[in-house]
Amino acid sequence: MASSHSHSIADIKGAKVLMVGAGGIGCELLKTLALSGFRDIHIIDMDTIEVSNLNRQFLFRQSHVGQSKAKVARDAVLKFRPDISITSYHANVKDPDFNVDFFKQFSVVLNGLDNLDARRHVNRLCLAADVPLVESGTTGFLGQVTVHVKGKTECYECQPKPAPKTYPVCTITSTPSKFVHCIVWAKDLLFAKLLGDKNQENDLNVRSSDAASSSENVDDVFERRKDEDIEQYGRKIFDHVFGYNIELALSNEETWKNRYRPKPIYSKDVLSEELAPQNGNVDENHASDGGLSVSAMASLGMKNPQDIWSVNESSRIFLEALRLFFTKREKEVGNLCFDKDDQLAVEFVTAAANIRAASFGIPLHNLFEAKGIAGNIVHAVATTNAVIAGLIVIEAIKVLRNDIKSYRMTYCLEHPSRNMLLMPVEPFEPNKSCYTPLSLEINTNRSKLKDLVEKIVKAKLGMSLPLIMNASSLLYEAGDVEDDMVAIYEANLEKVLAELPSPVTGGTMLTIEDYQQELKCNININHREEFDEEKEPDGMVLSGWTQPVSAPENKDKSIGNGASTSDATIAAAESEKDDDIGIVSPLKKRKLPDDSDISKAAAETKNHKQLQVIDDEDDLVVLEGNLDGFKKRRL
Amino acid sequence: MDVDGEELTAQETALYDRQIRVWGADAQRRLSKAHVLVYGMKGTVAEFCKNIVLAGVGSLTLIDDRVATEEAFSSNFLIPSDENVYGGKTLAQLCCDSLKDFNPMVRVSVEKGDISSFDVEFFNKFDVVVVSCCSLSAKKLVNEKCRKLSKRVAFYTVDCRDSCGEIFADLQDYKYSKKKLDETIECHLQYPTFVEAISIPWKALHRRMSKLYFAMRVIEKYEESEGRSAGEVSIADLPGVLKLKKELCTAQSLNESHVPDTLLERLVTNTTEFPPVCAIIGGILGQEVIKAISGKGDPLKNFFFFDAFDGKGIIEDISDSNAGR
Numbered sequence: 009m010a011s012s013h014s015h016s017i018a019d020i021k022g023a024k025v026l027m028v029g030a031g032g033i034g035c036e037l038l039k040t041l042a043l044s045g046f047r048d049i050h051i052i053d054m055d056t057i058e059v060s061n062l063n064r065q066f067l068f069r070q071s072h073v074g075q076s077k078a079k080v081a082r083d084a085v086l087k088f089r090p091d092i093s094i095t096s097y098h099a100n101v102k103d104p105d106f107n108v109d110f111f112k113q114f115s116v117v118l119n120g121l122d123n124l125d126a127r128r129h130v131n132r133l134c135l136a137a138d139v140p141l142v143e144s145g146t147t148g149f150l151g152q153v154t155v156h157v158k159g160k161t162e163c164y165e166c167q168p169k170p171a172p173k174t175y176p177v178c179t180i181t182s183t184p185s186k187f188v189h190c191i192v193w194a195k196d197l198l199f200a201k202l203l204g205d206k207n208q209e210n211d212l213n214v215r216s217s218d219a220a221s222s223s224e225n226v227d228d229v230f231e232r233r234k235d236e237d238i239e240q241y242g243r244k245i246f247d248h249v250f251g252y253n254i255e256l257a258l259s260n261e262e263t264w265k266n267r268y269r270p271k272p273i274y275s276k277d278v279l280s281e282e283l284a285p286q287n288g289n290v291d292e293n294h295a296s297d298g299g300l301s302v303s304a305m306a307s308l309g310m311k312n313p314q315d316i317w318s319v320n321e322s323s324r325i326f327l328e329a330l331r332l333f334f335t336k337r338e339k340e341v342g343n344l345c346f347d348k349d350d351q352l353a354v355e356f357v358t359a360a361a362n363i364r365a366a367s368f369g370i371p372l373h374n375l376f377e378a379k380g381i382a383g384n385i386v387h388a389v390a391t392t393n394a395v396i397a398g399l400i401v402i403e404a405i406k407v408l409r410n411d412i413k414s415y416r417m418t419y420c421l422e423h424p425s426r427n428m429l430l431m432p433v434e435p436f437e438p439n440k441s442c443y444t445p446l447s448l449e450i451n452t453n454r455s456k457l458k459d460l461v462e463k464i465v466k467a468k469l470g471m472s473l474p475l476i477m478n479a480s481s482l483l484y485e486a487g488d489v490e491d492d493m494v495a496i497y498e499a500n501l502e503k504v505l506a507e508l509p510s511p512v513t514g515g516t517m518l519t520i521e522d523y524q525q526e527l528k529c530n531i532n533i534n535h536r537e538e539f540d541e542e543k544e545p546d547g548m549v550l551s552g553w554t555q556p557v558s559a560p561e562n563k564d565k566s567i568g569n570g571a572s573t574s575d576a577t578i579a580a581a582e583s584e585k586d587d588d589i590g591i592v593s594p595l596k597k598r599k600l601p602d603d604s605d606i607s608k609a610a611a612e613t614k615n616h617k618q619l620q621v622i623d624d625e626d627d628l629v630v631l632e633g634n635l636d637g638f639k640k641r642r643l
Numbered sequence: 644m645d646v647d648g649e650e651l652t653a654q655e656t657a658l659y660d661r662q663i664r665v666w667g668a669d670a671q672r673r674l675s676k677a678h679v680l681v682y683g684m685k686g687t688v689a690e691f692c693k694n695i696v697l698a699g700v701g702s703l704t705l706i707d708d709r710v711a712t713e714e715a716f717s718s719n720f721l722i723p724s725d726e727n728v729y730g731g732k733t734l735a736q737l738c739c740d741s742l743k744d745f746n747p748m749v750r751v752s753v754e755k756g757d758i759s760s761f762d763v764e765f766f767n768k769f770d771v772v773v774v775s776c777c778s779l780s781a782k783k784l785v786n787e788k789c790r791k792l793s794k795r796v797a798f799y800t801v802d803c804r805d806s807c808g809e810i811f812a813d814l815q816d817y818k819y820s821k822k823k824l825d826e827t828i829e830c831h832l833q834y835p836t837f838v839e840a841i842s843i844p845w846k847a848l849h850r851r852m853s854k855l856y857f858a859m860r861v862i863e864k865y866e867e868s869e870g871r872s873a874g875e876v877s878i879a880d881l882p883g884v885l886k887l888k889k890e891l892c893t894a895q896s897l898n899e900s901h902v903p904d905t906l907l908e909r910l911v912t913n914t915t916e917f918p919p920v921c922a923i924i925g926g927i928l929g930q931e932v933i934k935a936i937s938g939k940g941d942p943l944k945n946f947f948f949f950d951a952f953d954g955k956g957i958i959e960d961i962s963d964s965n966a967g968r
Contacts, residue, residue, distance in 0.1 A: 036922065039720050039922075040918050040919055040922045042720075043686070043717075043718055043720055043918035043921075044917075044918045044919060059657050059658060060657065060658070060660045060661055062658055062746075063658055063659050063660070063661055063662050063697055063698070063699070064661065064662070064697055066693055066697055066745055069744065070747075087723065088720050088721075088722070088723060088724055089724060090724060090725075091724075148665045149665070149930065311653075312650060313656060314650075314668055376656075376663070376668075380664055385660075385661065385664060386661070387661060387662075387664045387665045388661040388662070388664075388665070389661070389662045389665050389666075389698070389930075390662075390693070390694050390697045390698065390926075390929070391694050391698075391926040391927070391929040391930040391933070392926065392930070393926075394690060394693075394694060394922045394923070394925060394926035394929070395922065395923045395926035395927060397919075397922055398918075398919040398920065398921070398922030398923035398926065399919070399923065399954075401918070401919040401922075402806075402919045402920075402951050402954070405919075416954045418954055420956075422940075423941065424943075424958050427957050427958050427959065428955055428956060428957055428958075429927065429943070429947065429956045429957070429958055430923070430927075430949060430954065430955060430956025431955070431956075432953065432954035432955055
């Protein structure tokens with residue numbers, strides 16, 4: 009390996025690579041792959057281009073906003089490398105078209121994804137297809153690249169990933185202590201209650217319905233009566249959630265013994281009794297009526313998203329935003345979902361969160377910051393993505409050369425550790441108890457679903473109330489199930505696998521879950537005709553299962569768990585971020601002492617062995633000895 | 644907080660949203676007022692230019708009068724592959740055309756001439772000067788000119804050979820702020836010039852000094868003594884390079900094992916850039932220049948080395964104050 013790249017050219021030219029993600033890392037990666045001589049690149053991305061992508065996703069221009077990332081990226085790279093083949097898919101990598109057989113055609117898969125869910129999915133498919141995976145993630149100045157080769161290094165899921173952050177219900181509804189709690193309250197409870205689906209359960213009333221007042225009346229508060237003046241309605245809501253609810257909460261002395269006692273805020277205290285005189289300004293909004301461009305800030309003459317609003321300003325924005333929703337976007341009221349690109353929604357949430365924060369003595373935040381928290385916006389810069397893309401290609405080339413000894417996970421750090429800004433660490437061994445994925449040999453034309461449930465799911469996986477899915481269709485669910493479904497499931501149990509409504513055949517991947525145990529696993533089905541009655545009495549063989557899986561920790565009662573609201577909506581500031589936190593997690597999860605010292609710790613754990621390997625290649629075995637001598641001479 | 648009170652436009656806030664979340668609106672304003680000069684339009688500098696144009700510097704000036712050849716675009720994605728397009732144009736002109744497209748808010752322009760021939764006043768127009776693929780004497784000269792100005796002009800050199808890369812930074816007398824816990828603290832660093840740094844006796848450097856540092860100095864010296872331009876070496880030069888290494892090690896009383904022959908062989912054999920390393924070095928350099936302009940965060944002092952061989956990206960402080968450690 010004297011000249012590290014000239015010898016790789018044949019490997020590179022013959023390789024067929026799959027890139028998943030054409031975003032921040034993806035644009036850089038596609039460019040670097042093309043420059044490095046890769047000639048057959050496939051790229052999947054379901055997203056379209058947005059303005060906020062343009063500061064780093066350099067293959068895209070203003071004129072491309074709204075178009076497919078995968079396609080535009082392909083076209084842009086073909087401009088400077090017209091002689092290579094790039095195939096783009098404007099699609100979700102989880103689509104059934106991208107199955108194990110699809111993955112099998114590639115020499116290596118390169119991930120530039122932004123969420124845990126898709127990463128897990130690609131990881132499982134790579135394991136099932138036995139295709140090496142190079143995984144990556146960045147946030148701000150931090151980044152990481154890892155290599156996952158079946159049987160050689162750990163897979164992406166060999167170590168548990170941190171679950172999306174959730175907050176206890178009562179922290180959100182009653183005892184917020186951080187601004188993010190106020191944002192979650194404003195976005196997932198208040199916004200959802202006033203403007204979202206009315207039928208969705210919502211914890212906004214937990215506090216007030218605990219109290220003596222009749223819950224029916226409380227519910228009515230949020231309902232706008234026919235012909236009710238919008239200004240009056242807004243003030244009623246304001247007084248209820250920022251005044252009345254806080255007073256009710258205060259009546260429970262026990263709660264506030266060791267806590268900051270919140271101040272109720274009523275609209276008359278922060279706004280003049282007069283109805284706000286904005287009717288004159290309303291016309292300004294007429295031009296862009298009804299669209300996402302409606303803005304309470306604009307109609308109140310406020311411009312700078314970096315300014316922190318006073319409680320008075322927040323209150324005016326709150327009422328104005330509500331008024332605009334009910335007058336300019338009335339058709340959407342009742343089915344709105346919070347969207348970080350919806351200016352009016354961001355204004356409403358920022359205002360509500362700030363009023364609540366003021367009430368609870370929590371520092372106020374400007375709209376720009378609030379938008380970042382509410383929209384789970386990941387910090388991103390071009391430079392980190394460029395560095396990470398370079399590292400991905402270096403690892404991909406090692407994978408193509410099957411140069412296992414040289415594989416490295418590399419961390420891109422903000423502050424150097426042991427002089428290193430880019431820190432390579434030897435990959436970890438596969439985790440033997442990793443539950444991903446299992447494979448099952450079974451005769452799909454003879455075995456019934458019942459056999460699978462009894463002999464594998466219950467007997468081997470130890471599940472008691474399993475749920476079995478084939479892609480998106482539910483085949484079986486035990487436990488508390490509606491009557492009409494019970495009949496369908498009973499019928500399914502008696503069916504042969506290949507004859508199920510959604511047939512299970514060789515190549516199918518089943519997802520089996522037990523909510524109660526919080527256990528989930530995937531099983532790849534391989535069809536086999538004959539089984540040895542003596543050695544394989546079950547008539548099926550499960551492999552990859554070595555020991556019971558321990559249920560993931562972190563199941564404190566959280567708003568996403570104990571309550572009605574789903575994890576996905578309530579989990580603040582995480583959905584895109586989980587990956588990025590990965591820079592901490594792979595080290596942290598190995599129980600190293602201190603987060604702040606992760607890099608040092610990683611170096612400590614791994615460096616010893618690693619240095620030896622590397623020094624070996626560099627003829628440094630001799631140097632080690634010489635260095636000592638050299639040092640003595642110097643002294 | 645506000646340096647000059649000017650606010651970012653709504654257009655800037657929307658475009659730079661994700662990075663303002665990293666370095667703040669204040670740093671973004673400073674960036675938009677900064678003027679950057681680059682010399683030597685090969686792959687690494689192309690990467691660097693892309694990064695700072697995307698980041699939104701005020702202006703970028705490119706110098707490279709060489710005419711584009713097939714070799715030039717091997718690692719430079721700014722040059723169109725069609726000979727009908729690149730034929731006859733200089734590298735700087737071609738790169739300028741592509742970069743303009745990346746961010747309409749950045750002024751990208753071309754200056755003609757040899758980097759060594761510009762007078763001191765010329766450099767006064769810039770806040771940051773980056774030179775690449777140029778001779779030892781040109782590096783020294785430009786660094787010296789930047790130092791002569793009353794204002795602080797940050798000077799960088801950057802080079803990639805085979806799968807190795809090197810960055811040098813001279814921020815002169817540099818003050819910046821950084822966050823420590825919840826406080827913002829003021830810091831102060833004194834940088835040596837390129838000449839001062841490379842004049843520090845090798846035996847005074849710490850014993851784990853990156854081998855790439857020594858190897859790059861040997862090649863630089865060899866090219867100068869043979870009258871070659873930067874990168875103009877081949878495997879045929881290896882015996883001469885090895886001979887020079889022996890001489891330098893003897894003169895500097897450094898054990899020769901600090902400058903492995905295998906490393907020198909790689910550096911002379913493959914003088915073309917390795918695109919992944921261009922991306923890495925261009926990314927790190929982009930980040931450093933952004934730090935230097937915004938005055939936020941620890942800048943690297945004063946060398947950075949990356950070798951794809953071991954995958955380490957190492958910062959070395961090669962200055963008087965640090966010698967002898």
